[in-house]
Amino acid sequence: MSRAPGFADRSADACADAQLQANLKSAVLHFQRNRAKAFAAFPGSEAARDLVRDVKDAALSRLPDLLRELERSVTALGGAVHWARDGAEACAILAEIAAEAEASTAVKGKSMVTEEIALNPALEAAGLEVYETDLAEYIIQLAGEPPSHIMAPAVHKNRRQVGELFAKKLGAEYTEDPTELTNIARTTLRRRFLRADLGVTGANAALADSGIVVLVENEGNIRMSTTAPRVHVAVMGIEKVLPGPAEAAAMLAVLARSASGQKMSSYTSFLAGPRRDGERDGAQAFHLVLLDNGRSRILADPELRQTLRCLRCGACLNVCPVYEKAGGHAWGSPYCGPIGTCMTPLLGKGRGRDLPFACTGCGACAEVCPARIDLPGVIMALRRKAAEDPAFPDPAERGGPPLSAAAAKLFVKVAGSPGLFRAAASLARTLDPGLALASRLAPGLRAWTRTRKPPRLRTPFTASWPALARNLKGQALKGGRP
Amino acid sequence: MSDESREHILSALEDALAQAPVASGPAAPAFPEPADPAAPDWPALAREVTTNGGRFALARSAAEARGALASLVKAFGVRRAVLWDHPALARLGLADTLAKAGVEVAPPDLAPAEFKEAASECDLGVTGADAVILESGTVVAIARPGRERATSLFPPVHLALVTRETEILPGIADLGPWLARQRGEDGRPPSAIHCITGPSSTADIELVKVRGVHGPTTLAVVAVEENA
Numbered sequence: 001m002s003r004a005p006g007f008a009d010r011s012a013d014a015c016a017d018a019q020l021q022a023n024l025k026s027a028v029l030h031f032q033r034n035r036a037k038a039f040a041a042f043p044g045s046e047a048a049r050d051l052v053r054d055v056k057d058a059a060l061s062r063l064p065d066l067l068r069e070l071e072r073s074v075t076a077l078g079g080a081v082h083w084a085r086d087g088a089e090a091c092a093i094l095a096e097i098a099a100e101a102e103a104s105t106a107v108k109g110k111s112m113v114t115e116e117i118a119l120n121p122a123l124e125a126a127g128l129e130v131y132e133t134d135l136a137e138y139i140i141q142l143a144g145e146p147p148s149h150i151m152a153p154a155v156h157k158n159r160r161q162v163g164e165l166f167a168k169k170l171g172a173e174y175t176e177d178p179t180e181l182t183n184i185a186r187t188t189l190r191r192r193f194l195r196a197d198l199g200v201t202g203a204n205a206a207l208a209d210s211g212i213v214v215l216v217e218n219e220g221n222i223r224m225s226t227t228a229p230r231v232h233v234a235v236m237g238i239e240k241v242l243p244g245p246a247e248a249a250a251m252l253a254v255l256a257r258s259a260s261g262q263k264m265s266s267y268t269s270f271l272a273g274p275r276r277d278g279e280r281d282g283a284q285a286f287h288l289v290l291l292d293n294g295r296s297r298i299l300a301d302p303e304l305r306q307t308l309r310c311l312r313c314g315a316c317l318n319v320c321p322v323y324e325k326a327g328g329h330a331w332g333s334p335y336c337g338p339i340g341t342c343m344t345p346l347l348g349k350g351r352g353r354d355l356p357f358a359c360t361g362c363g364a365c366a367e368v369c370p371a372r373i374d375l376p377g378v379i380m381a382l383r384r385k386a387a388e389d390p391a392f393p394d395p396a397e398r399g400g401p402p403l404s405a406a407a408a409k410l411f412v413k414v415a416g417s418p419g420l421f422r423a424a425a426s427l428a429r430t431l432d433p434g435l436a437l438a439s440r441l442a443p444g445l446r447a448w449t450r451t452r453k454p455p456r457l458r459t460p461f462t463a464s465w466p467a468l469a470r471n472l473k474g475q476a477l478k479g480g481r482p
Numbered sequence: 483m484s485d486e487s488r489e490h491i492l493s494a495l496e497d498a499l500a501q502a503p504v505a506s507g508p509a510a511p512a513f514p515e516p517a518d519p520a521a522p523d524w525p526a527l528a529r530e531v532t533t534n535g536g537r538f539a540l541a542r543s544a545a546e547a548r549g550a551l552a553s554l555v556k557a558f559g560v561r562r563a564v565l566w567d568h569p570a571l572a573r574l575g576l577a578d579t580l581a582k583a584g585v586e587v588a589p590p591d592l593a594p595a596e597f598k599e600a601a602s603e604c605d606l607g608v609t610g611a612d613a614v615i616l617e618s619g620t621v622v623a624i625a626r627p628g629r630e631r632a633t634s635l636f637p638p639v640h641l642a643l644v645t646r647e648t649e650i651l652p653g654i655a656d657l658g659p660w661l662a663r664q665r666g667e668d669g670r671p672p673s674a675i676h677c678i679t680g681p682s683s684t685a686d687i688e689l690v691k692v693r694g695v696h697g698p699t700t701l702a703v704v705a706v707e708e709n710a
Contacts, residue, residue, distance in 0.1 A: 068492070136686035182684060282673055297498075
């Protein structure tokens, strides 16, 4: 019986990769420490998070009006606004803009949304040369791999792998010095920037009152992509519109601190339409592509709509125990970690229905979210919805919990009656030697026991408790997690 | 296609909000009180700029500002520079300093295509900050004719002057009201405003911090007290 690989398969591969495990561990600790330091030195941080929650909720509650206002403002600046219901429409719009501009090369700033709509293959199919320009995105584009972290997409690669990749793909002399490797990318990409016709970016926000697009980065590649090419296209999820600059400042006060522990990222750009008369750089034409791709469906659900507050800082990934072990690729989506668990199934296409079940419910993500998204609550709601409706949110993929509804009902009945429970326990003890064998033979049971040891039932729990208690106490004394 | 999609998306959003309105309406965002204009707190700015990996110097006269530029030219072996058309640069006589040091300055009348190439050949870009944020050590630069975006981006060294034209903002939150005031006579905001917080940087290879990716390796902030 074959089935499409899911989270369990992909995470098993990740857990078996010792190099990846080491990279992940040091990366999440690094980001965790930086964020913790930044917030410890940030008076009023809790009020700042409340403010972002309220700002985002207020914007979402009048989303259609803000989008209309944004459209008017961008148009008044001489820019063009395009609306895309899904990824395919967005890609077609970009291809059309490129064709009209007679563009042959495009440079891209790092953006989650263009990963979401799989823009690169679409532009390449339209005959464009497309270059990722964020260092990590460039590395994984050369390697032909998807990103594995919102903030650090190449976190799964070490310096030797990058050195070998640059030697093989760019003909550079092998080095594993990060500064030298960065210089190789700088030199190669500088020529690309100066010759590119089209610069494609995402957007951290757009301001309805002025038509300003806000872009946040550290490397300067987004500034290059919007300064050198003739045409700038920004692709933005519709949930990112904000009323004006006060709301943008509220977002900026927490964004970089949550993402990297900086007070502000190296570059925050406020771009308002094409360059003006007499200016000698900046794009001559500006396009804003507004993407729905499932977001209006998310807004319709009061339990799930808080997902749309997300600033894409990546803080939730870095504290997630599942992310630390499984890594970003296990999500099979550009959005990974707790926010990926929420976003991926909601974006539809039948992807990621199994993701909400890959959560320990520890709640660490909610502790750090700068927009105060109740990520564990959303994940539990997704589980419930998946159990209630096998077609939720999209009928394309059958999935769901390994424990069937019937089994759950039976357990409730047995556990609810002391007599039945004792009888079941006694039956289990009698059958114990056969359980391991049965679990290997019965396909339904194997799904459960593949990653779990069958319990030893012959010894009653009361008899094994003293040893278990000693073990737990020892771990507590060592300060380890039981 | 786009018109039909526009109607589709807007009506889907309106339906979404109508069928599941926010129960009591979200709390009105409680923005922090706008801070009073700050006095120039150079030690605070110096601390933040250097924390971000930049260099900071305080010049107590025009002569000291010229000296700071001359030592930057020497330290980085600057041979070509691109300058903003900015009153402070003219007032401080920086072009003379560059000429004396044998530095070639990109001509102000280059056509856009030539300007792009020329700016990329420069070792130094000099701008005058429109604002600074003390909380984060951020320099804010507004693009205008003669004040190109590339000047603070293409060359490996960026010198940003903090002068009497520079507004001092205490915190990141003060960027909101400041941005709201940046509207031209036609009511439009400037085409580009860049907040620059330290040199261009990355940590994409094994989380090792590297300065100077696509933008400058060095950010030098020189605060000039002209009438002290």
